[in-house]
Amino acid sequence: MDQNVREELVNLMPRLRRFARGLTGCAEEADDLVQAACERALTRHHQWQPGTRLDSWLYRIIQTIRLDQLRAAATRNRHLDTIQAEHENQPPTDTHMETNLSLERVRNALQLLPEDQRSVIMLVSVEGYSYREAAELLEIPIGTVTSRLTRGRLALDRLLHSNEPEPACVQGGGS
Known part of the structure; x- marks a missing residue:
């Protein structure tokens, strides 16, 4: 992966984090999701086609990883409990x-x-x-x-x- 693509990846980080936060609802989970996506993108950079949209490829990676996480959680029957926001009233x-x-x-x-x-x-x-x-x-x-x-x-x-x-x-x- 050349330096220009790496720089573009760094510039996309705020958008990737926002997208992941919207999917997960939790900043910590979103950061983990973006980290996993970046790792996958860097190790599989040969799968990205130069001249195509890098952001599109990364959004798909994030979505795929998220769906894999949800499927794994469902398979293990681990459901997250929900709690009310503090001081709601x-x-x-x-x-x-x-x-x-x-x-x-x-x-x-x-x-x-x-x-x-x-x-x-x-x-x-x-x-x-x-x-x-x-x-x-x-x-x-x-x-x-x-x-x-x-x-x-x-x-x-x-x-x-x-x-x-x-x-x-x-x-x-x-x-």
Whole structure:
């Protein structure tokens, strides 16, 4: 892998971390996921075709690793417990606190969505990709992107306007 590609990989890190965070809902898990994806990309760099989009290749690697992790967890029947966000019922003391709580509510609600809807929402609504670009990145038809995005947004709206508890990032073994 030449130096220009390595530099491009480094420049993509914030976007990769955001995408992984949206998929996992937890910063620590997202960092582990990005690290695994980068390791896979570096050890299998010969599989990337120069002239194609490096970001697309890396997003697919992240998504594949994440799906593998979810399948492995299901096979072992290990399900993560969900907990309510701390101080959920306490009123915010200032605008910054209110913004953080709102963002946390959205992150938590996002975790309740199916993985396919979450991936599309992260690419289109967070990363700013067009529907066509998201379809190419996920290797699905554009109509599927539109459908998943619509269903995901409607589900998020319902979750954010309900009084149901939402999951928080489950941290294992301390921080």
